[in-house]
Amino acid sequence: MKKYRIGELAELAGVSRRTIDYYTNLDLLRPERSGSGYRYYTEDCLQRLKLIESMKSQRLTLDEIKERMNALADILRTKEIIGRPAGLDLHYLKEQFKQLENQLAELQPLVSNLESGQVVVVSRQVLTQSMVLIQSLILYLSEVAPYL
Template sequence: MFKIGELAELAGVSKRTIDYYTQLGLLEPVRSETNYRYYPEESIERLRLIDALKKQHLTLEEIKERLQIIQNQPDAADEIVDKIEHLQEEMKHIQEELLELKPLLKQLNEQQIKLMTKPLAQQGYTLLHTLAILLGGDPFIN
């Protein structure tokens, strides 16, 4: 069990962030007899998951909903955090590769560019569609 300051330091966030997340119900402290708040070790992992979900541009309310779902399946939380972090690393790598590709494409004519990038465009569309479905619905269906 950690005091608020200890948890904040271990998680790399401010005490104010811990307070705010507690008020929103994202973190659940245990109260001592003297009314001090203590946070269980799982709070560090929960803060990592909150951070990963924030990086996906989810609102704190959406994060709260997802945490409630995960809470019903606690064994899945670690796996979810790991997979989200892995996907973030992969997407960063893809962005870097695309930036390296941009100057090379300038050496081609328009027809060559279309021919070379068509498979990327199709895969990108499929990936975007899949991500949209996983992260909250299908944006292509009204």
């Protein structure tokens, strides 16, 4: 796997070294350390960095980006589980959808009493959770389909 030093990564992603340091300090990027203490960034870090910059261009805050990146990490962990077809079943996903549906039903009467800024926050949280669940279902179907 190709590894990059911070300057190489910065050049490839079109950002400054300082930006990479900042994202690393926020735990948005996780470099590997060499025996001599140098940070090396993998191809995955480059893809994460491009994704972060893409989300920034959509005017998401770094907190929102971190939330979405954590959701993406959850999806990837789910994919690892799905890699073992018996590990994650459709029952689990149905339960997750049911739980989300119940949460939405509980939120619906409350939303009418919220200010518009609060509605946006709640909507983003629900959207993130929904996105993770839908992507998990897609991953499940793509992994299980060959066995059907």
